[in-house]
Amino acid sequence: MASSHFIFSVIFVLFLNSAAGNNMSSYLIFVNHDSITSLPFDDTKWLSTRVFYTYEALRGFAAMLTEVESAFIATLPGVTAVLKDQANTKLQTTRSPEFLGLNQNLGLWPDTNFGENVIIGLVDTGIWPEAASFNDGGLGPVPSGWKGYCEDRVDFNSSLCNKKLIGAKYFMKGFNNAGFAYQSPRDETGHGSHVASTAAGVPVEHANLFGFAEGTARGIASKARIAMYKACAATCFNSDILAALESAIKDGVHVLSLSLVHDESEAPYFNNIIARGGFAAMERGIFVTCAAGNGGPSPTSVMNTAPWLTTVGAGSIDRTFPIDVVLGDGQVHTGSSLFSSNLNATEVFPLVYVGICDSLKTLPQNLMGKIVVCSYLRGLIVDNALMVQAVGAAGFIAVNPKIVGEELKALPYPLPAASVSFNEGKQIISYIISTQNPFGRFVFNIPRKERAPALASFSSRGPNPLVLEILKPDLIAPGAAALLRARHPSWSPAVIRSALMTTAATNDNQGIPILDYKDMQAATALGIGSGYINPNRAADPGLVYDASVSDYISFLCSLNYTEGQMKLFTAKPNPCSGSAGSPGNLNYPSFSVVFKPNSNIQVLTRTVTCVGEMLPEVYHVIVVNSETEKVTITVEPQMLSFNSVGEQQMYKIKFETNFVQENDSRVFDDMMFGFISWESEKHMVRSPISVIWIPEPVYGFEPSPRVKNAGAYLWPKLNLFLTQAMCLLVTSFVFPLGF
Secondary structure (H helix, E strand, C coil): CHHHHHHHHHHHHHHHHCCCCCCCEEEEEEECHHHHHHCCCCCHHHHHHCEEEEECCCCEEEEEECHHHHHHHCCCCCEEEEEECCCCEEECCCCHHHHCCCCCCCCHHHHCCCCCCCEEEEEECCECCCCHHHCCCCCCCCCCCCCCCECCECCECHHHCCCCEEEEEECCCCCCCCCCCCCCCECCCCHHHHHHHHHHCCCEEEEEECCEEEEEECCCCCCCEEEEEECECCCECHHHHHHHHHHHHHHCCCEEEECEEECCCCCCHHHCHHHHHHHHHHHCCCEEEEECCCCCCCCCCCCCCCCCCEEEECEECCEECEEEEEECCCCEEEEECCCCCCCCECCCEEEEEEEEHHHCCCCCCCCCCCEEEEECCCCCHHHHHHHHHHCCCCEEEEECCCCCCCCCCCCCCCCCEEEECHHHHHHHHHHHHHCCCCEEEEEECCCEECCCCEECCCCCCCCCCCCCCCCCCCEECCCCHHHHHHHCCCCCHHHHHHHHHHCCECECCCCCECEECCCCEECCHHHHCCCECCHHHHCCCCEECCCCHHHHHHHHHCCCCCHHHHCCCCCCCCCCCCCCCCHHHCCCCCEEEEECCCCCEEEEEEEEEECCCCCCEEEEEEEEECCCCCEEEEEECCEEEECCCCCEEEEEEEEEECCCCCCHHHCCCCCEEEEEEEECCCCEEEEEEEEEECCCCCCCCCCCHHHHCCCCCCCCCHHHHCCCCCCCCCCCEECCCCC
């Protein structure tokens, strides 16, 4: 074996050193465990001329190669994948802690000293170290065992770091350092600083947004430490993301936050950089949380679906920034705006509807002194407002498209303006069209508390496009993983996720089901997963669903990966030699049941571990099934008894159906949702259920590649539902950050 490794290394070095330097691009080369020792990582000349990143934890490297070289390397023994480096990873994203039920005087905050000594690593656009949120007043020494540091770069001195910001590095070689003002860990876009302050910003008094909602802004874990790994600007190169993840793993972070999605949603997990990097982190006990994506409300738009990642959607909080649009006939329509005014209301102005906002490159004549109304499809709404302001308009109203529905965006308009929902907008437009001289005015209101949370219409939805048997997303709202890690440092990433999921709420602050802003109907598990997190309950979940590295290996085997592909995840020889089983039998805290043609029974197995301390404790199961005529659900046994912490019990859940899906256009509409709950006198351990029926394939249609991996039979007709709807940052929303 040693001889073959040596030959492999020599071939690599000779081939690469002899290559011409013309027409080269950056490539990612991944190798299996057997070959990792053969790579010439210590050859200084080779590294300095062709390789710009090496990934030890991720088993590979990034190098500048010609197309011919990359094709040759792909044929070498031990090489499992050669991928062209691409910028196909994109970014996604004062009252959040209080809305989550966190209290300074009791519960998880004081119990964990606000997450002190937990290190949160963020792979993002960098950080603005001078911001008040990153002050280190009152913090103790940097946690022992921390191996990271802050880099000295252009416009960023390592002395800017402190006991709060304990790490700041820059990874932009894949981007070739082109076109960015700050070639350093400094934040150019604001995204990374926003994410970091939401995660672990210290309390900042008198914080406000354009004068609105003044109060004390703080992060979820305000005494946790921050390590920023800048790998993104407007977008992110895969090689840079992997280098950042590699560094974070080596430095010793406890939690990794990735508000990123990999554009190639159909890529299997062995070719998905976030899935690969997240697996390496999970192996080392690091909790990894990722954004579900901004592709909602379309079905199958959810991203970051690997089960070792915690996938978080977006939901609103209970604070809005209302502004009333009062029409000439007395109608009042409430929108949202961050336009700041000392007045209670504007004067009355004529209203004019100009069609689609995106087409306002050439403005109609005579807009001066009028309130301009338009329907937007995409693009920067505030830019449209600036355009109409420039020609003397008195106001601006942006109407949601149908796909966005009733969601309201609070935007910093430069003139009196409002964002209004689709239905409210229809009524305003109808008034304008049907009235000879339409007019209206704006009435300004103070921020107020509203019904919340609600599922953001842009938040990506399931079913899981890669593996139907794993329900994604897992949760909505920013997570509390750092607080749970501080409270229970021995908990595995899977246990932390389980605690967050099984204690999450599905009702809002008025005690009724969480709504979906898409249509103002009750949200389903395809959008909210288990629900909205409750950090204090998550600290004491009673029972948890744990999963080890070997469990995830068995899951990957169930996807029929080749031995070479499996070597990207494990050094174990022949890891799939036994029965792979079904991906649905992974010990996950939720259930996604897939009935294929000629299949009417599904039996899944789960194991729960006792972490409650008031023992003995007896749990009884409750099953909630909204469509008993379609499917019956039985659980055996129906009672579980625990006498010690760490004790495990197994149960089986059986699904039976006589329903047959015959209409391909109704596959998503006919899904069933419910849950099971194990309940004792103290704990309620709830798991959501989704059931989908797959019809017979239509002759002439091939199954979608991303559904083939799940062993299902959906075909491209169903994927017509999949669209991309990228949305702007909405200040009134809690974005998919998990800390």
